[in-house]
Amino acid sequence: MKTVFISNPECNKHINPIGHPEQVLRLKTIISTLNSDSFSNLHKKKAEIGSFQDVLSLHSKDHLDLIIEKSTHLEQSNLDADTIVNRDSLPAALYGIGSVKQAIDLVMGGEAKNAFCATRPPGHHAERNKAMGFCIFGNVAIGAKYALSHKSISKVAILDFDVHHGNGTQNLIWNEKNILFISSHQMPLFPGSGYSDETGAFNNILNVPLRSGTDGSHYLKVMDETILPKIENFSPDIILLSAGFDAHKNDPLANLNWLSEDYYKITQKMCFVAEKLCKKRMVSSLEGGYNLSALGESVAFHVKALMEG
Numbered sequence: 001m002k003t004v005f006i007s008n009p010e011c012n013k014h015i016n017p018i019g020h021p022e023q024v025l026r027l028k029t030i031i032s033t034l035n036s037d038s039f040s041n042l043h044k045k046k047a048e049i050g051s052f053q054d055v056l057s058l059h060s061k062d063h064l065d066l067i068i069e070k071s072t073h074l075e076q077s078n079l080d081a082d083t084i085v086n087r088d089s090l091p092a093a094l095y096g097i098g099s100v101k102q103a104i105d106l107v108m109g110g111e112a113k114n115a116f117c118a119t120r121p122p123g124h125h126a127e128r129n130k131a132m133g134f135c136i137f138g139n140v141a142i143g144a145k146y147a148l149s150h151k152s153i154s155k156v157a158i159l160d161f162d163v164h165h166g167n168g169t170q171n172l173i174w175n176e177k178n179i180l181f182i183s184s185h186q187m188p189l190f191p192g193s194g195y196s197d198e199t200g201a202f203n204n205i206l207n208v209p210l211r212s213g214t215d216g217s218h219y220l221k222v223m224d225e226t227i228l229p230k231i232e233n234f235s236p237d238i239i240l241l242s243a244g245f246d247a248h249k250n251d252p253l254a255n256l257n258w259l260s261e262d263y264y265k266i267t268q269k270m271c272f273v274a275e276k277l278c279k280k281r282m283v284s285s286l287e288g289g290y291n292l293s294a295l296g297e298s299v300a301f302h303v304k305a306l307m308e309g
């Protein structure tokens with residue numbers, strides 16, 4: 001069965017100021033990487049747009065109204081020090097939600113075994129009532145909530161391996177007993193949350209803080225000893241990945257020491273667990289990753305493992 005790649009050029013109309021790490025070239029790099037001959041078997045689709053109703057499945061009406069209001073202005077608005085909205089940011093963010101929903105439908109309909117969605121802005125820092133850390137809406141959390149509307153899905157597991165804590169996803173699914181959220185992240189680091197005693201209302205959250213300098217082989221051990229047993233014990237019907245590539249040793253925003261090929265091994269482990277637990281169903285969605293050549297290489301390894309999985 002196929003691996004699907006989902007994106008939309010409209011996402012690149014969301015433009016951050018010059019020098020901002022979350023830039024248009026990130027998506028361009030990923031798309032040119034996945035257009036090479038080695039990915040000719042990848043099935044490419046244009047992302048559909050998400051709806052306001054999707055946003056309101058987990059975010060407050062005040063938050064949606066603020067984003068709508070800010071995105072009517074010609075000039076860009078700062079929602080925090082580094083989260084910017086311009087006229088085209090609202091559709092871009094809605095394509096992020098739509099792509100994850102579409103990928104879930106394709107996987108559940110048997111048209112694909114797994115999928116990688118590459119959209120911008122990213123989502124895992126956006127909280128119920130707050131945009132932050134380059135993120136506007138919680139794409140993956142909303143995707144998990146949407147997945148539960150499928151009759152054959154009663155439980156969803158999310159692994160967030162971005163180098164930053166997925167505080168937004170944690171905030172959005174805190175009270176969702178059928179969604180397991182696992183975040184591994186460098187600590188201390190932005191946003192400052194993600195301690196191991198933050199466990200959710202139903203013990204449905206596992207935070208795995210990592211020390212500065214942690215390399216990929218140590219992380220693979222942490223997966224075997226802590227992360228994979230938690231997922232197996234939960235026994236999800238589908239797995240979602242918040243795929244950030246900023247734990248790479250060359251990333252400018254953090255200090256972990258993962259190599260590009262570590263993303264192959266991490267993804268391969270997740271494919272094994274998805275095969276064992278949930279008929280290989282897995283949907284991955286881009287979060288961070290700010291060194292362009294490291295991002296391109298790491299995504300190539302990630303998608304190669306998804307295609308082989």
Ligand SMILES: [Zn+2]
Pocket residue numbers: 162163164244246287288289
């Ligand atoms: Zn990040």
